[in-house]
Amino acid sequence: MPMATNYLNKQNHGSAYKIMPTEPHARQEYAVWGRSIVKNYGSGKRKFQVLQNLDITVQRGCIYGLLGPSGCGKTTLLRCILGKLHLDGGHMVVLGNRPGAPGHGVPGSLVGYMPQETALFNDLTIGETLKYFGYIHGMCKVHIQKRTEFLLNFLSLPKQNRLINTLSGGQMRRVSFAVALLQEPELLILDEPTVGVDPLLRERIWEHLINISKDSEHETTIIITTHYIEEARQANMVGLMRNGKLLAEDNPQKLVDAFKINSLETIFLKLCHDDQPDEEILNCNFSRNAILNSQKKRISADKRTVVNETTPLIGVSGNTDDYDMIPPNTQMFDCRCGCPSLKNIFAQTVKNLTLMKRNIGFLLFQFILPSIQIILFCICIGRKPYDLTMSVVNAETGVIKFSDMFLDCLDISAIHNVSYKDMSSALESVREGKSWGVISIGQNFSQDLLQRFTNTKNISNTTIKGSEIKLHLDMTNQQIALTIQQSVMLSYEKFTTILLKMFSMNPSLGQLPVVLAEPVFGTNDPSFTNFMAPGIILSITFFMATGLTTLVFVIEKKEGLLDRCMVAGVSAFEIMLAHVFTQLIVMVVQVGLLLVFALVVFKVPYEGPLIWVILLVLGTGFCGMTLGAIFSAVCDNETSAIQLALGSVYPMLLLSGIIWPLEAIPEWMRYISMCLPMTYGSQAMRSILSRVEVGIIWPLEAIPEWMRYISMCLPMTYGSQAMRSILSRGWDITFMEVWRGYLVTFGWSCGLLAIAGFILRIRQ
Template sequence: MRGKVVMADAEAPLHAGQEQAAIRCREVCRSYGKFKVLNNLNLTVPQGQIYGLLGPSGCGKTTLLKCIVGTLKISRVPGKMVGYMPQDLALYSEFTICDTLTFFGRLHGLTRKETQARMAFLIDFLDLPQKNSLVRNLSGGQKRRVSLGAALLQNPELLILDEPTVGVDPVLRTKIWQHLVEIVKTGKVSVIITTHYIEEARQVNVVGLMRSGHLLAEGPPDQVIKVHGSATLESAFLKLCQSSDRTIPKESPSPLDGELEKSQSFESNRDENRPILGVNVPPEDIPKFTADWKVRAKHVLPKWRNIAALTIKTLVRFKRTPGSLCFQFLLPVIQISLICLCIGGDPQGIQIAVVNNETSPSAYSHSLLSFLDNSSVQQVKLSHAEAFEGIYNGEYWGVVAFSQNFTSYLTKRVLQRHVSREVVDGGSMHIWLDYTSNSFAFTESKLGSLSYQVALPVYFEEPIYGSQNTDFTTFVTPGAVLSITFYLAVGLTALSFVLERKEGLLDRCWVAGVSSLETMLAHLFSQLFVISIQIFLLLIFVLHVFKMPNEGSLALIIILIVLQGVTGISFGLVISSAIDDEQSANQAALGIFYPNLMISGIIWPVECIPYPLRYLSLALPQTFAAESLRCIMYRGWGLSRMLVWRGFATTLGWNTFFLVMATVILKLRT
């Protein structure tokens, strides 16, 4: 459950030493539902020093770091200035070590030469395997070292490390601490590090002791030990915990008092002589940041460097999963093949019971039965009782019966003007059908053509568009192509942000300076590659393998299908940005498939839909697009026709709406 964050101004004035603070937090609160994780926490990280957050698991250390990281203003603290290592690994398992560091190097704006130099140093310093080793094949400790290397890559001015030495051997742990101590000596680098190892906390410049969302004490380790009259930091921590149990009332799981404000945030400044970050200090003490419109525009407009890095990242992941990629390419071909082969064709092997009471080989009944297509209708000759018993038991779809005097009665009907009712009945072929299946319609048309039918004074001329032999498959195929393209694109992207958010990858990209719009555009460009291949294969099978007619412009067909695919990507991004777990995202993507298929005019004409639902149908992304594609393919129309251009217009409108909606949702949630 999402928590709420309050960062309220402290009433007491700031200490003089806080003017050189790297991070300054005042009365920070965060809750998950009814449970308070951080409760009125105050924290100050001096600039150019190592600040250690010490506390047991679950005390709120990681939550506090996420609060700090989540409120960095990209326009004021560029991603290159901040190095962040989350508690989760937050690594792409399909990447090699080289791919991982190269990706973050691109995001931070490092040149190829700079990235290679830092990569060589970090691989040696962190004792990593060969740079071409896949992350998924590394041990847990090696993965954490790669994650630490990604945080150290760009030599940031602010390092935020969440338990970086977990699972690391003592020798390498000592080496890492020596490096951290060395880089803060310049006074330009500040480090905030969390740990639950008390012996590690003795090496920091300032230690903050946390328990149950409260900061119990803050200061140099030796000073904390001395003030509390203890011999070790561990005993001092124990005394503080015992004291807090007596003085701090335990929070009951009750709703937060009042509405938690959301407007306050961490502020920052790039001036080295001022705090990098400050949290809700009194207005007169907050350093003012001013920038002209060029600087503001630089941070608002998307950076093609970040878009390129994210796009290459996705393409590399495709490359490392060739089986999944091939399946994505083959799936639309399989689907359109099943539609063209299994929908709209003539039924085969329909078993019909035949009761023929005429025994003469020259009887007319034998001649009539010979006209039936034996590949479609299988005749089973039975007695009257056996035939009806079979149809009642579901063994046959119908019964065809001829009377004993069928030939003579039929002759009388033809030669005589006036005949009795008995002659009419005896000279007719009697048919009983099982109307619970649509197979009866085909059977009725086949058998009905053999019976005597009065010709109507109506003659159907050659059709203006299409042909008299147009089948149901021809009607369904254009809409099916759009539907397949749309929903495969939804499936490609519906889990994108869900999985990356769950693994901590999105947070890491945000801290590196990536914006919501850049993330959207990168996903759009990378997934466009996949749907382009899918559309190419779809058209090959539709137009050349199954020989669907096409009287219009192939360029218009391709553009419309591509736009539908892009709209599907955009809708998938909406689902992915709004939903947190895979199951809900899958249900949302699958849940809209069947209703949209039914009422978009893909399977059955929109004109057959009742009016309350017809208005909803006309508002869906594929209704006008499917009609537009039929007009292009079967009528040869162009964009000058309203039925064609409105399909393009509605597709572009929905695409824009979904992209804006996904960007806004992702922005609000970050």
């Protein structure tokens, strides 16, 4: 339908303009139709109105130049047209339907979008970039190749196997333009497409835009923003925008004729001077936009309606019954919430795998890093300390010296003796850090010890004290102090056994009456490495998986890639699923190497079915990936995302019973611990591998009771318990401690994945 004739007629009796247009009812004729559009940023006192009751009409098959200074709202208006921003007021129809409506191709394949930034994947080639977006738009390989060859030739681009990061800035912008043109969309939105482009190429671009807008088979509507105001003369329509309002909207030549000024830039300058902050500019094309000098009210064409600043203007005719009156806060809602598109997920997955292949060195590092961590753990953690220097003060002077016999029984691999003559010098050596403690033996040790064994009825306290071996230890290092205590006690037990045999006495008299019988699970000499291994395996997997996904959305958002993909019709959930599928490949390799080194090379015992170990570790890793996805969705830059990821490590370790048992934490904090993804997982792992119902590194029973509830809310608490149960107890999925670990891990994974998708949806 041809555009209705419009004109301005200044009234003799007043300063208002009379507008006499004809308002069409069939908006199917228009590519973009918007009325009383309002868009605000912020809220409350910080609320800022970017678009102020703006009207816009773009006919199908025309080139519409949107002109205005930086910050006037051009990009915001384009994002509203693309369905990426919700309107706070007014109505908009794009290509016959609301942007984001179910089944509508906006955002999607009906629209081609070139943002101000290049928004390209630097590690892809030109051909791979076009193929990626072609797959998203549902194009076949033959069609993609045909369009690629045409666009490379038309835009004077290098060969399609050139990497994007090797191109110049101008070449990158041309590739970005090629992406927008690829699927021959009905609506083409170009944000500053000719910046940094050679003048001859700029002329060719405009010729092509004019040709495709007139093509009867593939009629294309083009909205273009540019700083080159005179360049917009080639457009069929121009909209002059300032402070969120269209000051004028008409054919460039008609504007020149109306103002009798040859320069569009001068016309725009005059309109800006005439525009006042408190005036309401009436949109015409000089269809709908007229210039108001200082008037406070307008009169409609038929003089029946007086329009002031508070009167909404849907159309000059006043008809609104042909539009579904949808509340402004819901009009732009993205209803595309059906099943994920397999073609979109496939395109994203192929792209992600290609990017991984480009960074093969970093990929190999990701593969081996968990293995390096488990190797260092098995080598450095849980082994008994050895060659510990002890100062010895042996004051015994008799002929028979049982003290020498005792000192000979000490484990020389664990304790290295250094003799001192007096107690003061021995203690000084401890204070100076030369030894870990002092072994002190009295003058009459042998005689008093014999009296202690043979004269039990009339023994004096002096005799008892004289038969004692005193330890003065440096207790600042608990593990070393406990190792020395255990070694001395075992040496003393060995010494008394030899001594009792010498006097033909029953050597069992020297042993404690408390006997450690055959253990139900594990061995009588458990390894701290074996105890910690289930939790460490899960911790490494969880936090490495978190790191895999922490930066994926941040980088794409920062470079404009996420926005461009979503305008092409890809949902945030599809992007997230593709990243998860891709990173699962990395995680499977990581977990495989980690378990090989832990279970095969370092022989961490596992009594339960190996399949349950593998599934639990993979489930915990998937849970970590979903947590990383949340960090990536929330953050806008790499620094904050990395800080969030690193900041989650210690709270998770401390509250999951990894460092200390949950049973030792306050009761109210246990509930938090029980909700964490690794708490029950580590318990399940231990139940499979061994028999230890405790936290990952230290038992939950050791932490205050109120803290246990916090620990129980963490993702790894029950997971580590399940891991221990599988490895050491040999339990399978039928035991509660095992299936509880899987259940909590699965619940956290689903919850975190849903939250990440929701945050991405809201932020976009």
